Amino acid sequence: MSNYFENLFGNRVFFIAEIGGNFSDYDTGAKLIDLAMQAGADAVKIQTYKASTLSSRKAMFSSDGMIFTGDVSQYESFEKYQIDDDVQKKLFEYAQSNNVLMFSTPSHYSDCVVLERLNCPIYKIGSDDVTNIPFLKEVASIGKPMILSTGMSTMEEVKEAVEAILSAGNSDICVLHCVTNYPAEYESANLLSIRSMIEVFKPIPIGFSDHSVHDELVLAAVVLGAKVIEKHFTYDKNADGPDHPISLLPQEFKNMIGKVRNIEIALGDGIKRPAKTEATTKKNNRKSIVMTRSLKQGEPITEGSFAVKRPGFGIEPKYASSLVGRILARDIDEDDVLMWDHLKR
Numbered sequence: 626m627s628n629y630f631e632n633l634f635g636n637r638v639f640f641i642a643e644i645g646g647n648f649s650d651y652d653t654g655a656k657l658i659d660l661a662m663q664a665g666a667d668a669v670k671i672q673t674y675k676a677s678t679l680s681s682r683k684a685m686f687s688s689d690g691m692i693f694t695g696d697v698s699q700y701e702s703f704e705k706y707q708i709d710d711d712v713q714k715k716l717f718e719y720a721q722s723n724n725v726l727m728f729s730t731p732s733h734y735s736d737c738v739v740l741e742r743l744n745c746p747i748y749k750i751g752s753d754d755v756t757n758i759p760f761l762k763e764v765a766s767i768g769k770p771m772i773l774s775t776g777m778s779t780m781e782e783v784k785e786a787v788e789a790i791l792s793a794g795n796s797d798i799c800v801l802h803c804v805t806n807y808p809a810e811y812e813s814a815n816l817l818s819i820r821s822m823i824e825v826f827k828p829i830p831i832g833f834s835d836h837s838v839h840d841e842l843v844l845a846a847v848v849l850g851a852k853v854i855e856k857h858f859t860y861d862k863n864a865d866g867p868d869h870p871i872s873l874l875p876q877e878f879k880n881m882i883g884k885v886r887n888i889e890i891a892l893g894d895g896i897k898r899p900a901k902t903e904a905t906t907k908k909n910n911r912k913s914i915v916m917t918r919s920l921k922q923g924e925p926i927t928e929g930s931f932a933v934k935r936p937g938f939g940i941e942p943k944y945a946s947s948l949v950g951r952i953l954a955r956d957i958d959e960d961d962v963l964m965w966d967h968l969k970r
């Protein structure tokens with residue numbers, strides 16, 4: 626893991642609230658930043674693009690895998706929701722003045738020029754640019770940490786993208802598994818890819834950018850080893866904007882984080898051993914050697930003089946066969962638990 630992301634993430638899952646696509650004016654953007662921080666987000670992400678450098682005027686969104694129905698002009702949609710440079714400037718200033726980590730996804734190098742003027746601390750690369758190798762190298766050459774989403778990609782394409790970033794001298798990388806459907810469904814989630822990517826890209830941290838409308842996939846991703854979670858965030862799922870319907874409300878986002886924190890505690894350190902809280906239960910519930918009749922000091926233990934029963938603080942059952950013929954060092958009563966100090970050495 627790069628030092629930057631190692632320090633940023635620490636030992637806890639890192640949560641990014643994606644608010645891009647859910648606002649176009651300063652007041653709404655600032656409101657979303659505040660709500661995201663109150664819900665427990667570690668960072669907020671927006672989107673920086675211009676329709677003129679992002680999409681052909683003839684490109685269309687089809688309804689397959691999208692939240693809307695019918696064909697929609699990509700250019701017109703992006704033009705409608707692109708954020709003015711002045712609004713972005715004010716939002717970055719607002720975030721910085723409130724110690725909020727905010728960064729953005731550029732879609733063209735000219736967007737990076739804008740973001741550099743705003744001191745954007747991290748560059749997020751959207752899934753649509755995984756195979757845009759020249760752009761990846763341009764962004765990497767800036768020298769800022771990069772987070773790469775990998776929707777629509779094969780493992781070989783992700784490898785090529787990571788190599789392009791590394792070849793430009795940038796090793797501060799985080800890679801996110803992603804399914805570019807809006808919303809993403811269970812059948813397409815393929816969360817085991819997270820485990821595969823952890824093995825392939827070690828020590829680069831792997832996370833999950835989730836476009837589903839619930840938090841179940843996030844919980845599973847964390848169990849599989851995701852170190853960072855990106856999730857769309859809104860104040861109103863019915864508000865005007867392309868991403869509101871697939872976003873979590875503040876309380877939903879907060880609940881998701883709470884569940885993940887509980888999972889982190891429950892995952893432990895991976896060393897199989899009794900929990901400290903099991904000490905009393907272990908004594909009560911395990912089984913040991915218990916006498917089925919009373920014997921006097923000097924008598925031998927016979928096969929019929931003991932059985933395996935609860936509780937579990939006596940001689941363990943695995944030693945049963947070695948007990949036959951052993952001589953008692955003191956008297957013992959029926960139903961007493963046999964201890965090693967009951968036996969002559």
